[in-house]
Amino acid sequence: MNEITGAYDWLTTGANWQGEKGVWHRLSEHLYFSGVTLAVACAIALPLALYLGHIGKGGALAVNISNIGRAVPTLALLILLTLTPLGEHGDAPTLIALVLFAVPPLLTNAYLGMREVDRAVVEAARGMGMSGRQLFARVELPLAYPLIMTGIRSAGVQVVATATLAAMAGEGGLGRIITAGFNLQNTPQVVAGALLVALLALLVEAVLVLAGRLFDPRRGTRSSSEAVQ
Numbered sequence: 001m002n003e004i005t006g007a008y009d010w011l012t013t014g015a016n017w018q019g020e021k022g023v024w025h026r027l028s029e030h031l032y033f034s035g036v037t038l039a040v041a042c043a044i045a046l047p048l049a050l051y052l053g054h055i056g057k058g059g060a061l062a063v064n065i066s067n068i069g070r071a072v073p074t075l076a077l078l079i080l081l082t083l084t085p086l087g088e089h090g091d092a093p094t095l096i097a098l099v100l101f102a103v104p105p106l107l108t109n110a111y112l113g114m115r116e117v118d119r120a121v122v123e124a125a126r127g128m129g130m131s132g133r134q135l136f137a138r139v140e141l142p143l144a145y146p147l148i149m150t151g152i153r154s155a156g157v158q159v160v161a162t163a164t165l166a167a168m169a170g171e172g173g174l175g176r177i178i179t180a181g182f183n184l185q186n187t188p189q190v191v192a193g194a195l196l197v198a199l200l201a202l203l204v205e206a207v208l209v210l211a212g213r214l215f216d217p218r219r220g221t222r223s224s225s226e227a228v229q
Contacts (some may be wrong), residue, residue, distance in 0.1 A: 003191050010189050026173060030160070030166075030174045030200065033094060033159075033163045033166055034156070034159050038156055041098075041106055041159075042155075045103045049111040050110055050136075050144075053112075053113070053114020056115065059114075070104040074097050074100075074101045074162055078168065081096055081097055101158070101162055105155045107151075109151025110147070113143075114144045116147070117140050121143070122139060125139045141217065142217040157201045160200055160204050164193075174193055
């Protein structure tokens with residue numbers, strides 16, 4: 001209980017929020033790592049998963065390979081990358097390790113979402129004369145959207161939590177608050193840093209849930225159906 005009280009005192013001390021070692025600066029670094037990682041991982045995983053799911057070939061192999069990559073500890077990969085020439089390029093090792101960590105849930109969920117689309121619906125759309133592109137955009141993608149967003153939310157929250165490892169490579173982020181607390185043997189600071197990461201993960205989850213509802217391609221259809229009922 002003393003640690004919780006101490007963490008509250010640490011968080012409510014204005015000096016801990018200011019300067020290059022303050023919460024605001026560390027938070028901006030953390031958001032940078034998380035945002036860039038999620039954007040790059042989506043750019044890599046989603047087009048590949050959607051294409052393979054659409055044609056129905058090679059997806060299982062891609063998913064299995066990505067899941068094997070998930071078994072590699074992110075911290076171990078980060079340390080190995082920092083020992084390579086990439087370690088001389090600033091935050092490159094951290095970003096690469098985080099991207100490789102984020103790709104599997106994105107790839108798996110997007111591919112499964114495409115493959116779980118009702119085949120009867122797909123064949124009916126083909127029977128109506130839809131081209132492959134129209135079938136993808138109007139039928140498969142809208143129906144796969146919930147699973148795709150589940151993968152994005154899962155990857156987003158996991159990346160926010162795992163980005164604390166950037167501190168192990170000497171980079172910034174909220175993890176630096178935690179490691180500084182360990183170095184100073186300041187348990188309240190460690191708890192405060194952990195609470196900040198947990199709150200940020202919850203906030204990212206909430207934002208992605210809201211974004212998922214706003215950009216749902218079936219939102220207009222659902223609203224019309226509810227109005228009729």
